[in-house]
Amino acid sequence: MSKEIIEIKTTDYDNIGFFKKFSQERNGNWDGEMLNFTDHNGTYQVVTYNYPNMINVGVTDIYLNQPFMAVNESTDQEKYFSLRIGFHGNISNIPNSTMNSEGIFMYDATQPFKITYPAKQRTRWMSIRVPYSFFKDWNYLLTDSFSRLLTENPKWYFYFRLPSHIESLVRDCFMIVNDKKIRKSIFYSRAYEIIARISILVEDQGQFIVKKNIHADDLSLMLQLKEYLLQDFSQPPSIEKLSKKYHMSISKIQRSFQSVYGISILKFFNQHRLEEAQRQIKYTDKTLLTISEELGFNSLPHFSSAFKKQFNENPSDLRK
Numbered sequence: 001m002s003k004e005i006i007e008i009k010t011t012d013y014d015n016i017g018f019f020k021k022f023s024q025e026r027n028g029n030w031d032g033e034m035l036n037f038t039d040h041n042g043t044y045q046v047v048t049y050n051y052p053n054m055i056n057v058g059v060t061d062i063y064l065n066q067p068f069m070a071v072n073e074s075t076d077q078e079k080y081f082s083l084r085i086g087f088h089g090n091i092s093n094i095p096n097s098t099m100n101s102e103g104i105f106m107y108d109a110t111q112p113f114k115i116t117y118p119a120k121q122r123t124r125w126m127s128i129r130v131p132y133s134f135f136k137d138w139n140y141l142l143t144d145s146f147s148r149l150l151t152e153n154p155k156w157y158f159y160f161r162l163p164s165h166i167e168s169l170v171r172d173c174f175m176i177v178n179d180k181k182i183r184k185s186i187f188y189s190r191a192y193e194i195i196a197r198i199s200i201l202v203e204d205q206g207q208f209i210v211k212k213n214i215h216a217d218d219l220s221l222m223l224q225l226k227e228y229l230l231q232d233f234s235q236p237p238s239i240e241k242l243s244k245k246y247h248m249s250i251s252k253i254q255r256s257f258q259s260v261y262g263i264s265i266l267k268f269f270n271q272h273r274l275e276e277a278q279r280q281i282k283y284t285d286k287t288l289l290t291i292s293e294e295l296g297f298n299s300l301p302h303f304s305s306a307f308k309k310q311f312n313e314n315p316s317d318l319r320k
Helices: 015-025 132-141 144-151 164-175 183-204 216-231 239-245 250-261 265-283 288-294 300-311 315-319
Strands: 006-010 034-039 042-051 055-064 068-072 080-086 104-108 113-117 122-131 157-160
Touching: 015 034, 015 042, 015 055, 042 183, 055 164, 055 183, 080 132, 080 164, 080 183, 104 183, 113 216, 122 132, 122 164, 122 183, 132 144, 144 183, 157 250, 164 183, 164 265, 216 239, 216 250, 216 265, 239 250, 239 265, 250 265, 265 288, 265 300, 265 315, 288 300, 288 315, 300 315
Parallel strands: 006 068
Antiparallel strands: 034 042, 042 055, 055 122, 068 113, 080 104, 080 122, 104 157
């Protein structure tokens, strides 16, 4: 029997307020910047800071025994730019468990949405929240496409898989999460660079920006579908089975996924499968043959050909 989902109401623009309340309700140990405790529902490690101009930057690492659903309600507060970067992989030989690879998810934090965090899965991400008004001071540093995105009236989302150069900046923050002397400065400096690099990404990948409203329930389903796709790369997904699982017609599930992620389900799966291969080549000692087999490629030549097509280099080049 599946476990009941615990629903938690959030205000995405007030990260510190949320974790303070979360800690109080669960007899946690929130000290104003860090939360690190375990209860019967799971294990939580959070470090988050508020900076001048109401900027917030933090990292979260959770493992849940029971699924949670975070429900962000619409608000009339000043618009907030919110950025979540899912992180994948081990750090400092921390024992591994099943994790997601969320990629880059950017959105207006004052709009309604739901995010489900599954049970028995470790999930880690970095979050950056900035009020729209502050970007006026940064406007000269941002690309034209990024500046236009922030001034659009409709609710919007941006999703893209996680490039290695941005992943390395997120890794820097997780590496020093327990170093109280430098983590506040490192978080801010890396957040500043990440926003600059994502500004360029938006300029280069403008077709992935969605400028029309997406119903909160449809968005929630697409977020769940994304996590489902990233749990197992051993075989390509069946669109027919997915439509039955999520109680949507084949045409609607494909259309909704395309609307949120700007890419088809199968192309999304294949791109992320190769991103996972790239991470395993960089950060594990597995052989290329083992990686290709575990990720469901028909043969090592098939894997090498697909890898080179996406990254413009052979997988063996990463091991030199």
